Structures are given as C-alpha cells and as structure tokens.
Amino acid sequence: MAFSKALLFAVLASLCFYSSVHAARELNDDLSMMAKHEGWMAQYGRVYKDAAEKTHRFEVFKTNVRFIESFNTGDRKFWLGINQFADLTNDEFRATKTNKGFIPNKVKSPTGFFRYENISLDTLPTTVDWRTRGAVTPIKDQGMCGSCWAFSAVAATEGIVMLSTGKLVSLSEQELIDCDIHGEDDGCYGGDMQDAFEFIIKNGGLTMDSNYPYMATNGTCKAGYNSSATLKSYEEVPANNEGDLMKAVANQPVSVAVDGGDMTFQLYSGGILTGSCGTDMNHGIAAIGYGTDSNGTKYWLFKNSWGTTWGENGYLRMEKDISDKRGMCGIAMNASYPIA
Known part of the structure; x- marks a missing residue:
C-alpha cells in the first residue's frame, strides 16, 4: 500500500x-x-x-x-513569409484583395490571335524579363480596393507603349476606376482587363499617374487631362494554351487572370509557386517574362499590385508548362494584350 x-x-x-x-x-x-x-x-x-x-x-x-x-x-520550391496580410484570415483576404466577386460577361466576340500565332516556339528566347528592357514601371499597390484589373491592364499598356515609343510612362489606374463605368467594370468592386483596353481605346488613351494619382477608392471621373498613351486595339490569347501565352509574353507584357485567393498566394514570399491551386479567376496580374531556375524548373514571371513587401519585392514566379492545360492557378485561361 x-x-x-x-x-x-x-x-x-x-x-x-x-x-x-x-x-x-x-x-x-x-x-x-x-x-x-x-x-x-x-x-x-x-x-x-x-x-x-x-x-x-x-x-x-x-x-x-x-x-x-x-x-x-x-x-x-517556394516559401511563405509574414507579409502585410498576416493578420487577415483567408476569407478576409479574398474579400479585400481579389476581384470582390466580379463575374465578367462570358458572351464576348473573340478578338482573334493574329499578331503572334504563326511564331514557332522553337524560335522564342529561353528567358524573357521585360524589366531588363525598361518596359515595366515600379511595383504599385492597389491598397484595400479591388482594382487589380486596372493595374493589370495598365501594366500591359505601359509595356506596349514603351516598346512602341521608346518611352516608359507610369499611367493612371485611377482614371480607369473613375471613368470606365459605362460597361462591366466597377472600380474597386472589380473589373475585366479586356474591357479596360476597350475603354482606353475609346477614351483616346490614358493620362499619367502623376496627373491623375491613385486614391484606392471609387471617385468621380475627372475629364480634361491630356492622354499620355493610346491603344489601337487588343487581342486575346487562345485559352488553355501555355505555348500561345509564351508567344505573346516573348513579345510584350500581357494581362493575365489568375486564382490568387488561397493561403499560399496570400502569404507567398519567394521561389517558384508550385502545387495545386484553383481556377477561380479572381485576380488580375501582368505576365512580364519567363525562364528556368538553376534546378531546371520552368517558371512564369508576373508583376503584382500588392506593394513591394509581398512576394519577391512585389513580383511572383509561378511554375510553367504544367500538365494542366489551364496553367498553374489558371494563368492560361484568360490572357490578353493591347496593341499600340
């Protein structure tokens, strides 16, 4: 006992x-x-x-x-970090940083893919980075406004205008948010890059960001600014074909829709984003290059609009040429490029 x-x-x-x-x-x-x-x-x-x-x-x-x-x-092949979104749940992040549930009209007339369709993939460079060619403005920050569509369209427009004129000009996303209101686009509540291109064409161009600065909120359209860049038209990349997307990106920055709503996207800090993700096309970014890392992994290079403290100083690399024809996170499903 x-x-x-x-x-x-x-x-x-x-x-x-x-x-x-x-x-x-x-x-x-x-x-x-x-x-x-x-x-x-x-x-x-x-x-x-x-x-x-x-x-x-x-x-x-x-x-x-x-x-x-x-x-x-x-x-x-990639890692996460404690960035500016670290005190948000994933649901809150989706509600504030992606396209806020915007659903574009699916009934659209195809634009054709004439500019680059006959290019052979074998003739394309193995590495492209439009930053090194001076066709990419510094990273911007959309803030708490679902205006990614405007930043994506503006980034592609800035790129082709520079390649056409030799001058890189930072253009106004706020002009799109305030003035592109007679179609589907809805400012901080979401929009569509192709519709943004159509507005720029009909509007006679966009003014500089310094003339019409970004406010991260919906505002009243301010007319009367001189246009600093104009477009002639735009074309869509055939859906679900990374080869055709590669042809376009080899020749200019391209607007791309992507599923940017999961935790790994929210907290991405560096490396090549790989693995599984959805195809809920809720975020607009700009494809500005591609390449292969030292381990042999092929990647796409994207410019995002969440400031320099997200990702690789504001940029993202994502695995290229995966088995899913839609591309990683749907990057090959809805891409388009402007023509200046």
Missing part, C-alpha cells in the same frame, strides 16, 4: 512538473509571438480600433505565423 501511494505521488509530481513546464513553454511562445506581432504592427503601421480587435487580430496573426512556419519546413 505504501509503495502504491509513493508511486502515485511520484506520478502526480511528474505530471505537475510536466504541466508547469508545458504551461511555461506556451507562455513563452505567446510572449514571443506578441513581440513578433508588435514588431509587425510597427513595420506595417497597423493600428487597431480597440483592445478587442487587437486581441482578435493577434489570434489570426498567430495562426498564420504557425502555418507559415509549418509550411516552410517542407521540401518545396
């Missing part, structure tokens, strides 16, 4: 010791995470309205950081 009591006391003592050590470890982890959150708030200028919101955001932040740390322990 005495032996049994002694054994019981020993077991209880060890359990108490384990619990106290475990509790201390959890407390230290939380204190460390709190310090990390405070540093992150300072870095991104995040201010919460009250203590309750800060507590809630801290819990979301903690969950996301643990997901990032777990994800990055795997053997993958």
Whole structure:
C-alpha cells in the first residue's frame, strides 16, 4: 500500500512538473509571438480600433505565423513569409484583395490571335524579363480596393507603349476606376482587363499617374487631362494554351487572370509557386517574362499590385508548362494584350 501511494505521488509530481513546464513553454511562445506581432504592427503601421480587435487580430496573426512556419519546413520550391496580410484570415483576404466577386460577361466576340500565332516556339528566347528592357514601371499597390484589373491592364499598356515609343510612362489606374463605368467594370468592386483596353481605346488613351494619382477608392471621373498613351486595339490569347501565352509574353507584357485567393498566394514570399491551386479567376496580374531556375524548373514571371513587401519585392514566379492545360492557378485561361 505504501509503495502504491509513493508511486502515485511520484506520478502526480511528474505530471505537475510536466504541466508547469508545458504551461511555461506556451507562455513563452505567446510572449514571443506578441513581440513578433508588435514588431509587425510597427513595420506595417497597423493600428487597431480597440483592445478587442487587437486581441482578435493577434489570434489570426498567430495562426498564420504557425502555418507559415509549418509550411516552410517542407521540401518545396517556394516559401511563405509574414507579409502585410498576416493578420487577415483567408476569407478576409479574398474579400479585400481579389476581384470582390466580379463575374465578367462570358458572351464576348473573340478578338482573334493574329499578331503572334504563326511564331514557332522553337524560335522564342529561353528567358524573357521585360524589366531588363525598361518596359515595366515600379511595383504599385492597389491598397484595400479591388482594382487589380486596372493595374493589370495598365501594366500591359505601359509595356506596349514603351516598346512602341521608346518611352516608359507610369499611367493612371485611377482614371480607369473613375471613368470606365459605362460597361462591366466597377472600380474597386472589380473589373475585366479586356474591357479596360476597350475603354482606353475609346477614351483616346490614358493620362499619367502623376496627373491623375491613385486614391484606392471609387471617385468621380475627372475629364480634361491630356492622354499620355493610346491603344489601337487588343487581342486575346487562345485559352488553355501555355505555348500561345509564351508567344505573346516573348513579345510584350500581357494581362493575365489568375486564382490568387488561397493561403499560399496570400502569404507567398519567394521561389517558384508550385502545387495545386484553383481556377477561380479572381485576380488580375501582368505576365512580364519567363525562364528556368538553376534546378531546371520552368517558371512564369508576373508583376503584382500588392506593394513591394509581398512576394519577391512585389513580383511572383509561378511554375510553367504544367500538365494542366489551364496553367498553374489558371494563368492560361484568360490572357490578353493591347496593341499600340
């Protein structure tokens, strides 16, 4: 009996010791995470309205950081990071950063693919990066406005105008948001890159960003600015064909729709995005090149509009020539390019 009591006391003592050590470890982890959150708030200028919101955001932040740390322990070709979206749930991220549920009209007349269709893939360069040719303006930030469609269309327009005129001009997304309102496009609530091209053509061009600066909100159209860039027309890349997309990107920056709503896209920090993702075409970006990394993985190079603290200083690489004809995250499903 005495032996049994002694054994019981020993077991209880060890359990108490384990619990106290475990509790201390959890407390230290939380204190460390709190310090990390405070540093992150300072870095991104995040201010919460009250203590309750800060507590809630801290819990979301903690969950996301643990997901990032777990994800990055795997053997993958890309990695995640604690970026400006680290205190958002994925549902919140989708609601604020992607195309806000905009569904374009599917009944459209095909434009044709005449400019590059007869080019042989064998004649294309193995690597293209339009940044090195001076056809890409610095990374921009759409903020809390679902205006990715405007940034994608403007990036493609800036590229072809530079290739046509020799001058790189930063054009106004805000003019599209405020003035392209008589068709499907709906400012911060979403839009379509092809419709944006049509507006630029009918409008006689776009003015410079410095004339009509970005406000990250819907505004009233301000007319009377001189156009700094004009377009003649645009064409669509045949759907579900990465080869045809490659032909177009080899010759100019191209607007591309993509599924940009999952956690790995939200928290992407670098490397070549690989694996599975959806084809909910909810985000517009610009394809500005392609290449192959040192391990032999082929990739597309994209310009995003979420600032320089997301991805590779604002850019994204995504696996190229995958078995799915739609391309990684649907990048080959809906691409188009303007003609100047």
